[in-house]
Amino acid sequence: MKRAEEEIGRGTAVIVEQLTKRFNGGAPVLDGLDLAIAPGEFVALLGHSGSGKSTLLRTLAGLDPVTEGSVKRPRDVSVVFQEHRLLPWKRVWKNVVLGQEDKDIRQRAETVLDEVGLSHRKTAWPLTLSGGEAQRAALARALVREPAFLMLDEPFAALDALTRLKMQQLVADLWEKHRCAVLLVTHDVDEALLLADRAVVLERGRIRVDVSIPLPRPRRHADPPFEALRTLLLDALGVHAS
Incomplete structure (x- = not known):
């Protein structure tokens, strides 16, 4: 070692x-x-x-x-998979901070959702998101943990060509x-x-x-x-x- x-x-x-x-x-x-x-x-x-x-x-x-x-x-560390793995019974912002516990949890979710361009969908249900929006939410969930890796x-991989370029x-x-x-x-x-x-x-x-x-x-x-x-x-x- x-x-x-x-x-x-x-x-x-x-x-x-x-x-x-x-x-x-x-x-x-x-x-x-x-x-x-x-x-x-x-x-x-x-x-x-x-x-x-x-x-x-x-x-x-x-x-x-x-x-x-x-x-x-x-x-x-944080991971974003090909499948977004959002829980359909939790709104987007609650999916982003899943497993996180602090008094500023909602503010942290809103900050990172704004970073990924999804602040307008923070209270949406995951099943109403497009493929690109779902991956943005998954990326927000990874970044909210402030990973070093x-x-x-x-x-x-599952996105259309234009959405892929944007992502x-x-x-x-x-x-x-x-x-x-x-x-x-x-x-x-x-x-x-x-x-x-x-x-x-x-x-x-x-x-x-x-x-x-x-x-x-x-x-x-x-x-x-x-x-x-x-x-x-x-x-x-x-x-x-x-």
């Missing part, structure tokens, strides 16, 4: 060392994985289905136990404001390049590519450096760039 302690001393937000995960004695889903995420760093995690992305996220979120290797992470598990911009704006460490699990190379400081490609539970994205924001698909990184990541995923 000496290396992990040295990284924590330098302020690393997340440290994964030699993490191995198996299910029912089968082949490892994660195979001796090492990963470090700095405070305030936005990392995109790419890979085909079965590469280990969701298993890594669930482990970092504390939903799956660590049985081989080690994981160090901040105490304050935010995990996003393909949160825009990507919202996440970019919120990250600029809050500057927590972020791990975004996605299948979308362009999404990774638009949002992240770094892209990591998993293959069979190991990191195949770990590349910095040193592009100024806001980013444009037409810029040659963007296209070069896009080609690199698509090649790592075994996809012919077009």
Whole structure:
């Protein structure tokens, strides 16, 4: 654990060392994985289905136990899943502060709902929300906890193309404001390049590519450096760039 302690001393937000995960004695889903995420760093995690992305996220979120290797992470973490997981019998603002208890709870809900552009729907029932609105509420619920580490598990996958673009911009704006460490699990190379400081490609539970994205924001698909990184990541995923 000496290396992990040295990284924590330098302020690393997340440290994964030699993490191995198996299910029912089968082949490892994660195979001796090492990963470090700095405070305030936005990392995109790419890979085909079965590469280990969701298993890594669930482990970092504390939903799956660590049985081989080690994981160090901040105490304050939040997760936004592909499904919004709002409770239909609670109004939006009460969903946002679910599990929170303090005298200013309503004010905190209203503040974060305003941040995500949903203040006008604070008293609505979840079943009346559009897909994009529901994900905004889920994002508000994650941010109200003021996490040091935010995990996003393909949160825009079920949205239409226009709503997805709007949500990507919202996440970019919120990250600029809050500057927590972020791990975004996605299948979308362009999404990774638009949002992240770094892209990591998993293959069979190991990191195949770990590349910095040193592009100024806001980013444009037409810029040659963007296209070069896009080609690199698509090649790592075994996809012919077009």
